[in-house]
Amino acid sequence: MNYDAEQESLILDAVDKFLIQIKPSVHQLEADDEYPEEIVAQMKEMGLFGAVIDPEYGGLGLPVSTYAKIVEKIACVWMSLTGVFNSHLIMAMSVQRFGTEEQKRKWLPLFASGEMRGALALTEPNCGTDLQAIKTTAQRDGDDYIINGSKTWITNSLYGSCFALLVKTDPTTNPAHKGMSLFIAPKGEGFVMGNKLKKLGYKGVDTAEFFLENYRLPADNLISLEEGHGLQHALGALALGRINVAARGIGVASAALNDSIAYSQQRKTFGKPICQHQSIQIYLADMATRVEAARLLVQSAATAFDRGDRCDMEAGMAKLYATEAAMSNSAEALRIHGAYGYSTEFNVERYYRDAPLLAIGEGTNELQRIIIAKQLIEQNPL
Numbered sequence: 001m002n003y004d005a006e007q008e009s010l011i012l013d014a015v016d017k018f019l020i021q022i023k024p025s026v027h028q029l030e031a032d033d034e035y036p037e038e039i040v041a042q043m044k045e046m047g048l049f050g051a052v053i054d055p056e057y058g059g060l061g062l063p064v065s066t067y068a069k070i071v072e073k074i075a076c077v078w079m080s081l082t083g084v085f086n087s088h089l090i091m092a093m094s095v096q097r098f099g100t101e102e103q104k105r106k107w108l109p110l111f112a113s114g115e116m117r118g119a120l121a122l123t124e125p126n127c128g129t130d131l132q133a134i135k136t137t138a139q140r141d142g143d144d145y146i147i148n149g150s151k152t153w154i155t156n157s158l159y160g161s162c163f164a165l166l167v168k169t170d171p172t173t174n175p176a177h178k179g180m181s182l183f184i185a186p187k188g189e190g191f192v193m194g195n196k197l198k199k200l201g202y203k204g205v206d207t208a209e210f211f212l213e214n215y216r217l218p219a220d221n222l223i224s225l226e227e228g229h230g231l232q233h234a235l236g237a238l239a240l241g242r243i244n245v246a247a248r249g250i251g252v253a254s255a256a257l258n259d260s261i262a263y264s265q266q267r268k269t270f271g272k273p274i275c276q277h278q279s280i281q282i283y284l285a286d287m288a289t290r291v292e293a294a295r296l297l298v299q300s301a302a303t304a305f306d307r308g309d310r311c312d313m314e315a316g317m318a319k320l321y322a323t324e325a326a327m328s329n330s331a332e333a334l335r336i337h338g339a340y341g342y343s344t345e346f347n348v349e350r351y352y353r354d355a356p357l358l359a360i361g362e363g364t365n366e367l368q369r370i371i372i373a374k375q376l377i378e379q380n381p382l
Protein backbone atom coordinates (compact mmCIF):
# COMPACT_ATOMS: atom_id res chain seq x y z
CA MET A 1 0.00 0.00 0.00
CA ASN A 2 1.43 3.40 -0.90
CA TYR A 3 1.34 6.48 1.31
CA ASP A 4 -1.74 7.93 -0.38
CA ALA A 5 -3.77 4.76 0.03
CA GLU A 6 -2.86 4.66 3.73
CA GLN A 7 -3.83 8.29 4.15
CA GLU A 8 -7.08 7.61 2.36
CA SER A 9 -7.99 4.64 4.51
CA LEU A 10 -7.26 6.64 7.70
CA ILE A 11 -9.60 9.39 6.56
CA LEU A 12 -12.31 6.97 5.44
CA ASP A 13 -12.07 5.16 8.81
CA ALA A 14 -12.54 8.47 10.62
CA VAL A 15 -15.60 9.19 8.45
CA ASP A 16 -17.01 5.72 9.24
CA LYS A 17 -16.62 6.36 12.99
CA PHE A 18 -18.32 9.74 12.67
CA LEU A 19 -21.22 8.15 10.75
CA ILE A 20 -21.73 5.33 13.25
CA GLN A 21 -22.03 7.97 15.95
CA ILE A 22 -24.52 10.28 14.13
CA LYS A 23 -26.64 7.59 12.45
CA PRO A 24 -29.14 7.17 15.34
CA SER A 25 -30.08 10.87 15.27
CA VAL A 26 -30.65 11.17 11.52
CA HIS A 27 -34.23 9.89 11.39
CA GLN A 28 -35.47 12.48 13.89
CA LEU A 29 -33.47 15.40 12.45
CA GLU A 30 -34.90 14.57 9.03
CA ALA A 31 -38.46 14.35 10.37
CA ASP A 32 -38.08 17.70 12.15
CA ASP A 33 -36.41 19.32 9.11
CA GLU A 34 -33.97 20.74 11.62
CA TYR A 35 -30.60 22.25 10.68
CA PRO A 36 -28.04 19.80 12.16
CA GLU A 37 -25.91 22.36 13.97
CA GLU A 38 -24.05 19.91 16.21
CA ILE A 39 -23.22 17.62 13.31
CA VAL A 40 -22.06 20.59 11.22
CA ALA A 41 -19.75 21.58 14.11
CA GLN A 42 -18.28 18.06 14.05
CA MET A 43 -17.81 18.24 10.29
CA LYS A 44 -15.93 21.51 10.83
CA GLU A 45 -13.69 19.80 13.42
CA MET A 46 -12.97 16.99 10.95
CA GLY A 47 -11.80 19.51 8.36
CA LEU A 48 -14.50 18.60 5.85
CA PHE A 49 -15.07 22.23 4.90
CA GLY A 50 -11.49 22.29 3.63
CA ALA A 51 -11.52 18.78 2.13
CA VAL A 52 -10.24 19.74 -1.34
CA ILE A 53 -8.64 23.07 -0.45
CA ASP A 54 -4.83 23.07 -0.80
CA PRO A 55 -2.95 22.56 2.50
CA GLU A 56 -1.05 25.75 1.66
CA TYR A 57 -4.32 27.57 2.36
CA GLY A 58 -5.33 25.52 5.39
CA GLY A 59 -7.26 22.69 3.72
CA LEU A 60 -6.84 18.91 3.79
CA GLY A 61 -5.85 18.89 0.10
CA LEU A 62 -7.60 15.58 -0.55
CA PRO A 63 -7.71 14.26 -4.07
CA VAL A 64 -11.22 14.45 -5.51
CA SER A 65 -11.17 10.65 -5.87
CA THR A 66 -10.96 10.40 -2.04
CA TYR A 67 -13.42 13.24 -1.54
CA ALA A 68 -15.95 11.34 -3.71
CA LYS A 69 -15.62 8.26 -1.47
CA ILE A 70 -16.30 10.42 1.61
CA VAL A 71 -19.37 11.94 -0.04
CA GLU A 72 -20.67 8.48 -0.97
CA LYS A 73 -20.32 7.25 2.62
CA ILE A 74 -22.05 10.30 4.11
CA ALA A 75 -24.88 10.26 1.53
CA CYS A 76 -25.45 6.60 2.33
CA VAL A 77 -26.36 7.70 5.89
CA TRP A 78 -27.96 11.12 5.26
CA MET A 79 -27.73 12.85 1.90
CA SER A 80 -28.59 16.28 3.31
CA LEU A 81 -25.22 16.50 5.08
CA THR A 82 -23.32 16.33 1.79
CA GLY A 83 -25.07 19.54 0.66
CA VAL A 84 -23.67 21.48 3.61
CA PHE A 85 -20.10 21.16 2.35
CA ASN A 86 -20.67 20.55 -1.37
CA SER A 87 -21.76 23.99 -2.50
CA HIS A 88 -19.34 25.50 0.05
CA LEU A 89 -16.47 23.67 -1.66
CA ILE A 90 -17.67 24.70 -5.13
CA MET A 91 -17.41 28.31 -3.93
CA ALA A 92 -13.92 27.58 -2.56
CA MET A 93 -12.91 25.83 -5.79
CA SER A 94 -13.87 28.89 -7.85
CA VAL A 95 -11.41 30.92 -5.78
CA GLN A 96 -8.72 28.20 -5.71
CA ARG A 97 -8.85 27.68 -9.48
CA PHE A 98 -9.45 31.20 -10.73
CA GLY A 99 -8.69 33.66 -7.90
CA THR A 100 -5.57 35.82 -7.63
CA GLU A 101 -2.90 34.80 -5.10
CA GLU A 102 -4.07 37.59 -2.81
CA GLN A 103 -7.68 36.39 -3.03
CA LYS A 104 -6.63 32.80 -2.24
CA ARG A 105 -4.62 33.93 0.80
CA LYS A 106 -7.47 36.07 2.09
CA TRP A 107 -10.47 33.73 1.57
CA LEU A 108 -9.38 30.09 1.37
CA PRO A 109 -8.16 29.75 5.01
CA LEU A 110 -11.54 31.15 6.18
CA PHE A 111 -13.38 28.64 3.98
CA ALA A 112 -11.10 25.72 4.92
CA SER A 113 -11.60 26.17 8.67
CA GLY A 114 -15.36 26.51 8.21
CA GLU A 115 -15.20 29.91 9.89
CA MET A 116 -16.91 31.21 6.75
CA ARG A 117 -19.29 28.83 5.04
CA GLY A 118 -21.42 29.30 1.99
CA ALA A 119 -22.32 28.27 -1.51
CA LEU A 120 -22.42 28.99 -5.19
CA ALA A 121 -25.25 31.40 -6.00
CA LEU A 122 -26.26 31.14 -9.65
CA THR A 123 -29.99 30.42 -9.89
CA GLU A 124 -32.59 33.19 -10.14
CA PRO A 125 -36.38 33.08 -10.12
CA ASN A 126 -36.51 33.21 -13.93
CA CYS A 127 -33.62 30.88 -14.78
CA GLY A 128 -31.51 27.95 -13.63
CA THR A 129 -30.36 26.02 -16.69
CA ASP A 130 -30.17 29.10 -18.92
CA LEU A 131 -27.73 31.03 -16.75
CA GLN A 132 -26.97 33.59 -19.44
CA ALA A 133 -30.49 34.93 -18.78
CA ILE A 134 -29.71 36.07 -15.20
CA LYS A 135 -30.85 39.59 -14.34
CA THR A 136 -28.68 40.42 -11.30
CA THR A 137 -26.33 43.27 -12.22
CA ALA A 138 -23.14 44.73 -10.75
CA GLN A 139 -22.37 48.31 -11.66
CA ARG A 140 -18.90 49.77 -11.12
CA ASP A 141 -18.80 52.71 -8.70
CA GLY A 142 -15.22 53.88 -8.00
CA ASP A 143 -13.42 51.05 -6.19
CA ASP A 144 -16.70 49.19 -5.59
CA TYR A 145 -19.52 47.51 -7.44
CA ILE A 146 -23.18 48.09 -6.58
CA ILE A 147 -25.22 44.91 -6.99
CA ASN A 148 -28.97 44.61 -7.50
CA GLY A 149 -31.07 41.51 -8.15
CA SER A 150 -32.11 38.28 -6.47
CA LYS A 151 -31.11 34.63 -6.18
CA THR A 152 -33.23 31.66 -5.24
CA TRP A 153 -32.83 27.98 -4.35
CA ILE A 154 -29.46 28.75 -2.76
CA THR A 155 -28.27 25.95 -0.47
CA ASN A 156 -26.65 27.07 2.81
CA SER A 157 -27.90 30.61 2.31
CA LEU A 158 -29.57 30.94 5.73
CA TYR A 159 -26.72 29.52 7.84
CA GLY A 160 -23.89 30.36 5.43
CA SER A 161 -22.11 33.70 5.40
CA CYS A 162 -20.38 33.99 2.02
CA PHE A 163 -21.26 33.17 -1.60
CA ALA A 164 -19.71 32.91 -5.04
CA LEU A 165 -22.21 35.22 -6.71
CA LEU A 166 -22.85 35.22 -10.47
CA VAL A 167 -23.87 38.61 -11.89
CA LYS A 168 -23.85 40.62 -15.09
CA THR A 169 -21.24 43.36 -15.08
CA ASP A 170 -22.34 44.19 -18.64
CA PRO A 171 -25.91 43.18 -19.49
CA THR A 172 -25.56 44.32 -23.12
CA THR A 173 -22.95 41.87 -24.47
CA ASN A 174 -23.67 39.29 -27.13
CA PRO A 175 -23.06 36.48 -26.27
CA ALA A 176 -24.30 37.29 -22.77
CA HIS A 177 -21.60 35.26 -20.97
CA LYS A 178 -18.97 37.85 -22.01
CA GLY A 179 -20.66 40.28 -19.63
CA MET A 180 -20.88 37.89 -16.70
CA SER A 181 -18.66 37.92 -13.59
CA LEU A 182 -18.29 35.95 -10.37
CA PHE A 183 -17.81 37.73 -7.03
CA ILE A 184 -16.88 36.59 -3.54
CA ALA A 185 -19.88 37.95 -1.66
CA PRO A 186 -20.00 37.90 2.16
CA LYS A 187 -23.30 38.83 3.77
CA GLY A 188 -23.53 42.54 4.60
CA GLU A 189 -25.64 45.64 4.18
CA GLY A 190 -27.98 45.29 1.19
CA PHE A 191 -27.83 41.47 1.28
CA VAL A 192 -31.38 40.68 2.38
CA MET A 193 -32.42 37.13 3.25
CA GLY A 194 -35.77 35.84 2.03
CA ASN A 195 -37.70 32.72 2.95
CA LYS A 196 -36.43 29.23 3.64
CA LEU A 197 -37.98 27.13 0.85
CA LYS A 198 -40.13 24.09 1.59
CA LYS A 199 -38.94 20.93 -0.19
CA LEU A 200 -39.98 17.37 -0.94
CA GLY A 201 -36.77 16.00 0.58
CA TYR A 202 -33.19 17.15 1.33
CA LYS A 203 -34.47 18.18 4.77
CA GLY A 204 -32.31 19.79 7.41
CA VAL A 205 -30.08 21.61 4.98
CA ASP A 206 -31.26 25.17 4.36
CA THR A 207 -32.29 26.28 0.88
CA ALA A 208 -33.51 29.86 0.56
CA GLU A 209 -33.86 32.99 -1.55
CA PHE A 210 -32.07 36.32 -1.07
CA PHE A 211 -32.23 39.81 -2.49
CA LEU A 212 -29.45 42.24 -3.33
CA GLU A 213 -30.53 45.82 -2.78
CA ASN A 214 -27.77 48.30 -3.58
CA TYR A 215 -25.43 45.73 -2.05
CA ARG A 216 -21.86 47.08 -2.26
CA LEU A 217 -18.76 44.94 -2.82
CA PRO A 218 -15.14 46.05 -3.23
CA ALA A 219 -13.75 45.49 -6.76
CA ASP A 220 -11.11 43.29 -5.06
CA ASN A 221 -13.85 40.67 -4.56
CA LEU A 222 -14.20 40.08 -8.31
CA ILE A 223 -12.69 36.61 -8.82
CA SER A 224 -9.55 36.93 -11.02
CA LEU A 225 -10.12 40.73 -10.93
CA GLU A 226 -11.26 40.54 -14.57
CA GLU A 227 -14.82 41.02 -15.72
CA GLY A 228 -16.40 38.73 -18.32
CA HIS A 229 -15.20 35.31 -17.09
CA GLY A 230 -17.85 34.62 -14.47
CA LEU A 231 -19.75 31.89 -16.25
CA GLN A 232 -16.51 30.09 -17.14
CA HIS A 233 -15.36 30.32 -13.50
CA ALA A 234 -18.68 29.07 -12.17
CA LEU A 235 -18.81 26.16 -14.62
CA GLY A 236 -15.13 25.30 -13.99
CA ALA A 237 -15.83 24.94 -10.27
CA LEU A 238 -19.14 23.19 -10.91
CA ALA A 239 -17.35 20.10 -12.27
CA LEU A 240 -16.42 19.40 -8.62
CA GLY A 241 -20.08 19.81 -7.66
CA ARG A 242 -21.17 17.37 -10.35
CA ILE A 243 -18.76 14.77 -9.00
CA ASN A 244 -20.13 15.40 -5.49
CA VAL A 245 -23.72 14.98 -6.70
CA ALA A 246 -22.76 11.82 -8.60
CA ALA A 247 -21.11 10.45 -5.43
CA ARG A 248 -24.27 11.29 -3.48
CA GLY A 249 -26.14 9.28 -6.12
CA ILE A 250 -23.99 6.23 -5.30
CA GLY A 251 -24.64 6.79 -1.58
CA VAL A 252 -28.42 6.92 -1.98
CA ALA A 253 -28.46 4.05 -4.49
CA SER A 254 -26.37 1.84 -2.20
CA ALA A 255 -28.41 2.73 0.90
CA ALA A 256 -31.54 1.63 -1.01
CA LEU A 257 -29.76 -1.57 -2.04
CA ASN A 258 -28.43 -2.37 1.46
CA ASP A 259 -31.83 -1.87 3.09
CA SER A 260 -33.42 -4.06 0.40
CA ILE A 261 -30.89 -6.89 0.81
CA ALA A 262 -31.60 -6.96 4.56
CA TYR A 263 -35.39 -6.59 4.35
CA SER A 264 -35.80 -9.18 1.59
CA GLN A 265 -34.18 -11.81 3.86
CA GLN A 266 -36.53 -10.98 6.78
CA ARG A 267 -39.87 -10.60 5.02
CA LYS A 268 -41.57 -13.88 4.17
CA THR A 269 -44.37 -14.52 1.67
CA PHE A 270 -45.73 -17.89 0.60
CA GLY A 271 -43.53 -19.65 3.13
CA LYS A 272 -40.14 -18.25 2.13
CA PRO A 273 -38.11 -15.04 2.41
CA ILE A 274 -38.95 -12.74 -0.52
CA CYS A 275 -35.27 -12.77 -1.58
CA GLN A 276 -35.96 -16.29 -2.83
CA HIS A 277 -38.53 -15.02 -5.32
CA GLN A 278 -36.98 -14.49 -8.71
CA SER A 279 -38.61 -11.09 -9.32
CA ILE A 280 -37.01 -9.72 -6.12
CA GLN A 281 -33.65 -11.23 -7.12
CA ILE A 282 -33.84 -9.40 -10.44
CA TYR A 283 -34.41 -6.10 -8.60
CA LEU A 284 -31.45 -6.75 -6.27
CA ALA A 285 -29.14 -7.71 -9.12
CA ASP A 286 -30.03 -4.64 -11.18
CA MET A 287 -29.67 -2.36 -8.16
CA ALA A 288 -26.24 -3.77 -7.25
CA THR A 289 -25.02 -3.52 -10.85
CA ARG A 290 -26.07 0.14 -11.01
CA VAL A 291 -24.15 0.90 -7.80
CA GLU A 292 -20.96 -0.71 -9.12
CA ALA A 293 -21.22 0.97 -12.54
CA ALA A 294 -21.88 4.35 -10.92
CA ARG A 295 -18.82 3.93 -8.67
CA LEU A 296 -16.57 3.28 -11.66
CA LEU A 297 -17.88 6.31 -13.55
CA VAL A 298 -17.45 8.56 -10.52
CA GLN A 299 -13.88 7.38 -9.91
CA SER A 300 -13.07 7.92 -13.59
CA ALA A 301 -14.41 11.50 -13.47
CA ALA A 302 -12.67 12.22 -10.15
CA THR A 303 -9.34 10.92 -11.46
CA ALA A 304 -9.65 13.14 -14.56
CA PHE A 305 -10.40 16.12 -12.26
CA ASP A 306 -7.34 15.27 -10.11
CA ARG A 307 -5.13 15.19 -13.23
CA GLY A 308 -6.36 18.71 -14.03
CA ASP A 309 -7.95 17.50 -17.29
CA ARG A 310 -11.05 19.03 -18.76
CA CYS A 311 -13.66 16.61 -17.41
CA ASP A 312 -17.09 18.01 -18.18
CA MET A 313 -17.99 14.92 -20.22
CA GLU A 314 -16.74 12.47 -17.56
CA ALA A 315 -18.37 14.43 -14.72
CA GLY A 316 -21.56 14.71 -16.79
CA MET A 317 -21.67 10.95 -17.45
CA ALA A 318 -21.00 10.15 -13.79
CA LYS A 319 -23.63 12.63 -12.62
CA LEU A 320 -26.20 11.40 -15.13
CA TYR A 321 -25.71 7.70 -14.47
CA ALA A 322 -25.23 7.73 -10.70
CA THR A 323 -28.20 10.02 -10.04
CA GLU A 324 -30.50 8.01 -12.31
CA ALA A 325 -29.25 4.94 -10.40
CA ALA A 326 -30.37 6.64 -7.16
CA MET A 327 -33.81 7.32 -8.69
CA SER A 328 -34.21 3.74 -9.93
CA ASN A 329 -32.82 2.06 -6.81
CA SER A 330 -34.96 4.11 -4.43
CA ALA A 331 -38.09 3.31 -6.46
CA GLU A 332 -37.24 -0.40 -6.55
CA ALA A 333 -36.40 -0.45 -2.83
CA LEU A 334 -39.86 0.97 -2.21
CA ARG A 335 -41.45 -1.87 -4.18
CA ILE A 336 -39.35 -4.50 -2.35
CA HIS A 337 -40.49 -3.07 1.00
CA GLY A 338 -44.17 -3.16 0.02
CA ALA A 339 -46.29 -1.02 2.38
CA TYR A 340 -43.32 -0.55 4.74
CA GLY A 341 -41.50 1.28 1.95
CA TYR A 342 -44.30 3.83 2.07
CA SER A 343 -44.00 4.24 5.84
CA THR A 344 -42.09 7.11 7.45
CA GLU A 345 -40.84 4.56 10.02
CA PHE A 346 -38.39 3.25 7.42
CA ASN A 347 -35.62 5.13 5.59
CA VAL A 348 -36.65 3.94 2.14
CA GLU A 349 -39.24 6.70 1.68
CA ARG A 350 -36.47 9.25 2.42
CA TYR A 351 -34.26 7.88 -0.34
CA TYR A 352 -37.27 8.09 -2.67
CA ARG A 353 -37.81 11.78 -1.75
CA ASP A 354 -34.11 12.71 -1.81
CA ALA A 355 -33.11 11.11 -5.12
CA PRO A 356 -35.00 13.45 -7.52
CA LEU A 357 -32.97 16.47 -6.36
CA LEU A 358 -29.87 14.76 -7.72
CA ALA A 359 -31.37 14.77 -11.22
CA ILE A 360 -31.94 18.56 -10.93
CA GLY A 361 -29.04 20.11 -8.96
CA GLU A 362 -25.64 21.05 -10.44
CA GLY A 363 -27.21 21.00 -13.93
CA THR A 364 -30.23 18.88 -14.76
CA ASN A 365 -29.73 15.45 -16.27
CA GLU A 366 -31.19 16.76 -19.54
CA LEU A 367 -28.38 19.34 -19.55
CA GLN A 368 -25.79 16.64 -18.77
CA ARG A 369 -26.90 14.75 -21.89
CA ILE A 370 -26.44 17.92 -23.97
CA ILE A 371 -22.93 18.45 -22.51
CA ILE A 372 -21.97 14.82 -23.24
CA ALA A 373 -23.30 14.95 -26.80
CA LYS A 374 -21.54 18.28 -27.52
CA GLN A 375 -18.24 16.80 -26.32
CA LEU A 376 -18.73 13.69 -28.45
CA ILE A 377 -19.19 15.84 -31.56
CA GLU A 378 -16.28 18.16 -30.63
CA GLN A 379 -13.94 15.22 -30.08
CA ASN A 380 -14.95 13.44 -33.27
CA PRO A 381 -15.08 15.97 -36.10
CA LEU A 382 -15.46 14.64 -39.65
Ligand SMILES: Cc1cc2nc3c(=O)[nH]c(=O)nc-3n(C[C@H](O)[C@H](O)[C@H](O)COP(=O)(O)OP(=O)(O)OC[C@H]3O[C@@H](n4cnc5c(N)ncnc54)[C@H](O)[C@@H]3O)c2cc1C
Pocket residue numbers: 087119120121122123126127128129130152153154155156199202207357360361362363364365366367370
Ligand atom coordinates in the same frame (compact mmCIF):
# COMPACT_ATOMS: atom_id res chain seq x y z
C1 LIG B 1 -32.91 21.69 -3.23
C2 LIG B 1 -32.24 22.53 -4.27
C3 LIG B 1 -31.03 23.14 -3.98
C4 LIG B 1 -30.42 23.99 -4.92
N1 LIG B 1 -29.25 24.63 -4.58
C5 LIG B 1 -28.74 25.56 -5.45
C6 LIG B 1 -27.58 26.34 -5.08
O1 LIG B 1 -26.98 26.18 -4.00
N2 LIG B 1 -27.14 27.28 -5.95
C7 LIG B 1 -27.77 27.52 -7.15
O2 LIG B 1 -27.32 28.42 -7.88
N3 LIG B 1 -28.85 26.79 -7.51
C8 LIG B 1 -29.36 25.83 -6.71
N4 LIG B 1 -30.47 25.09 -7.08
C9 LIG B 1 -31.11 25.37 -8.36
C10 LIG B 1 -30.78 24.33 -9.42
O3 LIG B 1 -29.43 24.44 -9.80
C11 LIG B 1 -31.74 24.58 -10.61
O4 LIG B 1 -33.04 24.22 -10.14
C12 LIG B 1 -31.36 23.77 -11.82
O5 LIG B 1 -30.19 24.29 -12.42
C13 LIG B 1 -32.49 23.78 -12.88
O6 LIG B 1 -32.94 25.06 -13.14
P1 LIG B 1 -34.49 25.41 -13.08
O7 LIG B 1 -35.07 24.84 -11.85
O8 LIG B 1 -34.62 26.87 -13.32
O9 LIG B 1 -35.13 24.61 -14.31
P2 LIG B 1 -35.25 25.14 -15.81
O10 LIG B 1 -33.94 25.64 -16.28
O11 LIG B 1 -36.41 26.05 -15.91
O12 LIG B 1 -35.57 23.76 -16.57
C14 LIG B 1 -36.88 23.18 -16.56
C15 LIG B 1 -36.81 21.87 -17.36
O13 LIG B 1 -36.42 22.14 -18.72
C16 LIG B 1 -35.26 21.38 -19.05
N5 LIG B 1 -34.42 22.17 -19.96
C17 LIG B 1 -34.00 23.45 -19.79
N6 LIG B 1 -33.27 23.84 -20.84
C18 LIG B 1 -33.19 22.78 -21.68
C19 LIG B 1 -32.56 22.54 -22.94
N7 LIG B 1 -31.81 23.47 -23.54
N8 LIG B 1 -32.73 21.34 -23.51
C20 LIG B 1 -33.45 20.37 -22.92
N9 LIG B 1 -34.07 20.52 -21.73
C21 LIG B 1 -33.94 21.72 -21.12
C22 LIG B 1 -34.56 21.12 -17.72
O14 LIG B 1 -33.70 20.00 -17.81
C23 LIG B 1 -35.76 20.89 -16.83
O15 LIG B 1 -36.22 19.58 -17.04
C24 LIG B 1 -31.04 24.20 -6.18
C25 LIG B 1 -32.24 23.54 -6.50
C26 LIG B 1 -32.84 22.72 -5.56
C27 LIG B 1 -34.14 22.04 -5.91
